[in-house]
Amino acid sequence: MTGLDAPAGLADGADLAAVRAWCADALVSLDRRDAPLVRLAHAELRRQRGTLNLVAAASPTLPAALVAHALLFSSVTAEGYAGGRYHPGTEVVDQVEQLARGRAERLFGAPHANVQPLSGSAANLAVLYGLLDPGDTVLALELDHGGHLTHVSRGASIAKRVTASYYEVDERGLIDHAALAVLVKQVRPRLLICGGSAYPRQLDFAAFRAAADEVDALLMADVSHVSGLVAAGAHPSPVPHCDVITTSTYKQLCGPRGGLLLRGASSRLDARALDRAVFPGFQGTPDFGGIAAKAVALGFAARPEFAAAMRRVVRYARTFAGALADHGVPVVSGGTDSHLVLADLRAVAVTGRQVADVLRRLGVLVNMNLVPRDPRPAAETSGIRIGTNDLGFRRVGDAEVAELARATAAVVAEVAGGGRPDAVVRGSRGRDLAGCVAGITARGYREDWRQGGAVA
Ligand SMILES: Cc1ncc(COP(=O)(O)O)c(C=O)c1O
Known part of the structure; x- marks a missing residue:
């Protein structure tokens, strides 16, 4: 095994001290040079901590990967x-x-x-x-x-x-x-x-x-x-x-x-x-x-914790698909085998854009998406795409995800049923969903995602 193959967490003390000093220096330099950017970074941190990112094309980037990207290699x-x-x-x-x-x-x-x-x-x-x-x-x-x-x-x-x-x-x-x-x-x-x-x-x-x-x-x-x-x-x-x-x-x-x-x-x-x-x-x-x-x-x-997270991701997606269907919102293909659920709003007089906007206001991020043979244009769509990658790495259990899915489905159904966006956001179903989001985001991510284990 070469030095560079050494398991994480076993870096030589001198290596770590030198890299840490460089990072600290770089951060001070950014703060001195560009305070507006540091303020924006803080704003983004707060935004990310306060929302659930159920965009199917996203997973939470490992903090260790973000730091590795910021080191000298670029x-x-x-x-x-x-x-x-x-x-x-x-x-x-x-x-x-x-x-x-x-x-x-x-x-x-x-x-x-x-x-x-x-x-x-x-x-x-x-x-x-x-x-x-x-x-x-x-x-x-x-x-x-x-x-x-x-x-x-x-x-x-x-x-x-x-x-x-x-x-x-x-x-x-x-x-x-x-x-x-x-x-x-x-x-x-x-x-x-x-x-x-x-x-x-x-x-x-x-x-x-x-x-x-x-x-x-x-x-x-x-x-x-x-x-x-x-x-x-x-x-x-x-x-x-x-x-x-x-x-x-x-x-x-x-x-x-x-x-x-x-x-x-x-x-x-x-x-x-x-x-x-x-x-x-x-x-x-x-x-x-x-x-x-x-x-x-x-x-x-490659770690077992990641594999366990991926199994949760699929389970949670199935929970979501089931909750939507139970609340009168069909999903394309009748379910899912992956992290992805495509809700089909064609049967109800609402666009993917409208639903995604209400969910965003309640702290749930999803994107509007075309469904197969969609009569609406890509800027409106008849679908929303929901992904559960983020949830797989959070401190949540099955019961809580089922509750989140049920609350999300209830909001989707209310919007799809003609509820005005402001009324839905302020109404009991909106407050219910916002409460679920606050409960989950307050606990953040699992320790194995935050700190990670040694890489073999
Ligand atoms: C199937 C598929 N391939 C490729 C891409 C593009 O990936 P990137 O954003 O890394 O260019 C996407 C992104 O939406 C995708 O869904």
Whole structure:
């Protein structure tokens, strides 16, 4: 084991003292230079402490990852990869990158990881620009059926370079693999993409692989939304089935803004081709501070406490879906297998925007979201998307989450039933929900998330 692999909490006393002194100095310097920013940081701290972030694309970033991001690594400018950098002075960040890569590979059981993508979008676009030829056909989940902009959606620049086709969910809100297999044979894509941003059910990677194999297509999984569940074994892994896997590192891995790219276990793609797709294909210098923060988050995601949190996340999401349905608000696909619940407001005369706004005023953050075949525009929507990642790391139990879900559902039903926003916020149901939020936020996050355990 090298010094840099040493378990957390076992850093040499001199190392810790030097880094601590640097941090203290940096904080004083920020305060002297930019008091308005320090005030804003405090305001943000209060805001975060007083709200429940049920945005499905978010997980609470580990404090240790935020600090790792803020250390000196972001000061290093260097293109390329260890052993082939274009700038000097990289002997330490080479090891930081190696640490993050190794942890990603071990966590997901993947033969190769690239930790340089600056975001999940950048990871996707690196693959699409780097591995496809102009005019190649790509088949991906339709945006308003739960796909993502970077999956060659009509608004994305990549859609102009390739021939984009889309598959949809069926009337139940599920991917119909028999129908998809037929479509794949018609469209004959060079690349099939699975994964998305608003699909609540498990992804059947083996079925996607079988469809792709029929036409010799490459298969890419974007598991940005469920990478924490995958890491924890609470969702099937794409690694045995897909050629390339991408993910954001902040959505469910409690890490920094950033992305990650993995090579599948039996991928036809060469690891060097994937690396080249990222640099020089799509990006310049990586953010080594971000890579250090990814290393911290990936280390935490390998711990049993993280796996336990992910199991709670799925349980709480099922509780939410059930509470909404019990209060007359259907959910797309009739439930969830993940952290994500997509409430369908089509049957009631209210928009996702209106509901999300009332919930925000009561301290519950969710986003408005299109539902499949939504008659409303994206700026209004007929759905709200609820995620339980945040709750999985908080000091809450099942009974309290059930109470929160019931109170949220009651507010959603009241708004959906025509209640005026001000009246709902001030009324008994609004006060009930605000009380639940205050009770949960007052206790904050679990100790294992705040302090973390040693990283193996
Ligand atoms: C499925 C999916 N992929 C990629 C992204 C983009 O991730 P990032 O914000 O890291 O660019 C998102 C974010 O919304 C997403 O939902």
